[in-house]
Each structure stands twice: as structure tokens, then as C-alpha cells.
Amino acid sequence: METTKKSLTKGALLALAVALAATMLTGLVACGGESAEDVIRKGVTEELESIKNLDQAALDEIMAGAGAANAGLEEYGIDMEEFCRTWLDGFDYSVDNVTVDGENATATVTITCKSLAEGINIFMDKVTALTEDPEAMSKSMDELNQMMGTMLMEGIGEAPVETNTVDLPYVLNGNTWEPGPGFDTALSQAFAGGAL
Numbered sequence: 283m284e285t286t287k288k289s290l291t292k293g294a295l296l297a298l299a300v301a302l303a304a305t306m307l308t309g310l311v312a313c314g315g316e317s318a319e320d321v322i323r324k325g326v327t328e329e330l331e332s333i334k335n336l337d338q339a340a341l342d343e344i345m346a347g348a349g350a351a352n353a354g355l356e357e358y359g360i361d362m363e364e365f366c367r368t369w370l371d372g373f374d375y376s377v378d379n380v381t382v383d384g385e386n387a388t389a390t391v392t393i394t395c396k397s398l399a400e401g402i403n404i405f406m407d408k409v410t411a412l413t414e415d416p417e418a419m420s421k422s423m424d425e426l427n428q429m430m431g432t433m434l435m436e437g438i439g440e441a442p443v444e445t446n447t448v449d450l451p452y453v454l455n456g457n458t459w460e461p462g463p464g465f466d467t468a469l470s471q472a473f474a475g476g477a478l
């Protein structure tokens with residue numbers, strides 16, 4: 283049971299981290315006399331600021347893209363929006379540098395966020411304790427799932443905040459700076475607190 287729940291939960295949370303990163307997979311269009319550096323810095327700042335402020339539109343976009351994560355969390359009676367708010371409580375960022383080299387650019391961003399990986403570890407410790415409790419193990423699967431949902435939310439709430447610096451690649455397509463290869467993977471790992 284433990285291995286299955288861990289892999290299901292990790293898969294769901296990785297999908298959530300990817301969905302969060304996908305909210306930033308938009309092109310950044312140069313306007314007027316703005317430099318490429320300014321366009322990229324402004325675009326990245328606007329996207330991350332909406333996540334920091336837990337704007338409803340950003341949360342809706344994350345939840346819409348979460349798909350498998352949403353289904354995985356519903357099994358435990360967890361509301362996706364409540365989960366996102368718990369996870370992103372304390373989120374912060376800084377756009378440290380933007381370098382442009384012809385049609386390629388890199389935004390170096392520092393992300394401060396609760397570690398999903400550590401939240402999972404805390405959750406799994408709680409699940410281990412649960413499986414060693416004969417009274418708890420006599421409950422129905424639905425009751426166990428509800429208990430595990432509570433423990434998962436506790437685990438994410440108790441997860442330490444980690445700071446990760448990530449280089450986000452951009453490529454110029456016409457007059458639009460678009461996320462380059464590896465953008466979503468790098469950003470989702472930064473949001474998750476490393477690879478899940």
C-alpha cells in the first residue's frame with residue numbers, strides 16, 4: 283500500500299508542479315522600444331507575481347492544467363485550490379539576471395517555495411505510522427483515504443521552504459520571446475523543491 287500511495291501521490295504532485303510551470307509558458311512580445319532584457323524581465327515578473335499573490339486567475343489556470351493531479355488529490359478528499367494555497371503559502375521569487383545572446387536568452391530566477399518532495403516525505407512518515415496502527419487499519423478504504431488526505435495536507439503545510447535558482451531559456455520567434463527547450467522541466471523542479 284505504501285509504495286503504491288507514494289507513487290500515486292508523487293505522480294499527482296509532479297503533475298501539479300508541471301501545471302504550475304505551464305502557467306508561464308506564454309510568449310513575451312516586445313512593445314515599443316523595450317529591450318529584450320526588459321521584455322523578458324517584465325514578463326517573468328508579472329507571471330511570478332500572480333502566483334505570489336495567489337491571484338484567482340493564476341490558481342484557476344494551475345487547476346485547469348493539473349488534470350491527473352486533481353483526480354489524484356480528489357481521491358483523498360482534498361480540494362485542489364486549498365492544496366495550492368497551502369503549498370504556495372510563503373512563495374517568493376526574484377528575477378536575478380536576464381542575458382540575451384542573439385535569438386536566445388536566459389532568465390536566472392530564484393524561487394522560494396515549500397518543497398513538495400519534503401512534503402511527500404513528511405506525508406509518508408505519517409502513512410507509515412498509520413499502517414502500524416491496528417485500529418486505523420480496521421477502517422474502510424474511504425475512511426483511510428480521508429485520513430491520508432488530512433495527512434497529506436499536513437505534510438505539505440509542514441514542508442520546509444526551499445530556495446532554488448533556475449535558468450529559464452527563451453528563444454526569439456519573430457518579435458516574441460518564447461520559452462525554450464527545458465523551460466517547463468527546470469521551472470517545475472524549482473517549484474517542487476527538486477525532482478520528485
